[in-house]
Amino acid sequence: MLYKDLKETVKTLGFLTIEDFAKYIGVTSNDVLEWEAKDEIPYTVSLIVHLLKGDKVVPNNVLDSLVEECLPLATLLEEASSFPSKLEEMFLLQKELNDSTNGNNWELGANKFGKEINWLRCIHMEVAELIDSTPWKHWKNINADPDMSNIHVELVDIWHFLMSYILQETNVPRAVSLVNTHCIYEANENIDVKLMVKEAEKLSYIALAIETGNMPSFSGIERFIDQFFRCCKISGLSFNWLQKLYIGKNCLNKFRQDHGYKEGTYIKEWNGKEDNVVMVSILENIESISFSELYDELQKAYSLNQ
Incomplete structure (x- = not known):
């Protein structure tokens, strides 16, 4: 009409x-x-x-x-029916990873070695790494393309720390309930890099506002969740790919811990490629992969680096 x-x-x-x-x-x-x-x-x-x-x-x-x-x-709505179970899986995996690396009482703010845990600072630092994957500098590589693959990996890293912060404040069922409705979005195909950087910076602002006492923790969580998935949408990262990358990065984090990451003996460069890059290439080439299967594939790739 x-x-x-x-x-x-x-x-x-x-x-x-x-x-x-x-x-x-x-x-x-x-x-x-x-x-x-x-x-x-x-x-x-x-x-x-x-x-x-x-x-x-x-x-x-x-x-x-x-x-x-x-x-x-x-x-999208059909896909969304599986989101609660995927969220539950991710939160349970994150709790398991935190329990194994930091000790069973990490929610109290310290790991098993007595080292302070600051998830807000972790998020702030990962945002900086995300921004460094874009040509934001006015004095260097001003015409370079953003490294979108690494930006997606950095968003997954932020998601690790954001989930940990949420779990520090609440339990898994409540965490799934808080996040579920934010997962239904259509990732942008055309990426506005300047907008992406500005929206990513807002995650740092929220972290700093909570850290300095200028925003209540629980309302901060709601703001965090909303802003995080806005960043995913703007950067072209769908929830399904976020979940797949999370499983991959969670597996890689466990692999790192099992191979001397905390002790400083782990080798992060595998035949000239960072372990993140190797992990993503494995995920891209296999449509559906389990945690254990991915761990085995990482072991094979790592052994070639010895």
Whole structure:
């Protein structure tokens, strides 16, 4: 339906202006201006018009187009049905990793060696590493491309620490409930690097605000979760790929600990490639992989480096 046709139709439906109609169906004035500029009405609005007119038969082209427009959302919602179980798996893995590396009472703020744990500082430092994967410097490599693969890995690192911070404040079921609705988003295909950096910096601002007592811890968690998934969306990192990378990085972290990371004997460069890069390449080449299978693949790759 064209915009000019809608203007005439809404009058027959009893609306004085198209703005009154827009308010009735819950859209904004900006939406109306966009319709006018394109001289085109969204299929969902066309369907509403036909229903309000009482048409017994809705034109097939409207229904077909509506179905086609809704398919991506339907696919996303179908995927979202698995998100709670994936979140639970990640939180349980994170707790297990923290228990094994920091001791059973790490939630109290110190590891088994008495070393203070500061998840907020960890997040702040990982944000800096994420930004360093972009050409933000005005004096060096100003035309370089951002390292999006590493940016995604850094987001996964932030996710490790954010989950740990959430678990420090609450339990696994509550953590899943807090995060679940934030996972339903469509990752951007076109990446705005400047926007991505600005939004990533906000994670640091939240961490610093909580650390300095300028934001309550629990409300800070809500802000953290919302801002983190906004960063994922803007950087083109889907929830499914985040989960896959998390399983990979969690496995790599355990592998590192098992091979002398804390003692300083672990070798991070494997035949000229950082272990993160090797892990991602394994994930990219295998559609579905378990924690144990990935650990075995890492062991094979690491043994070639000896």
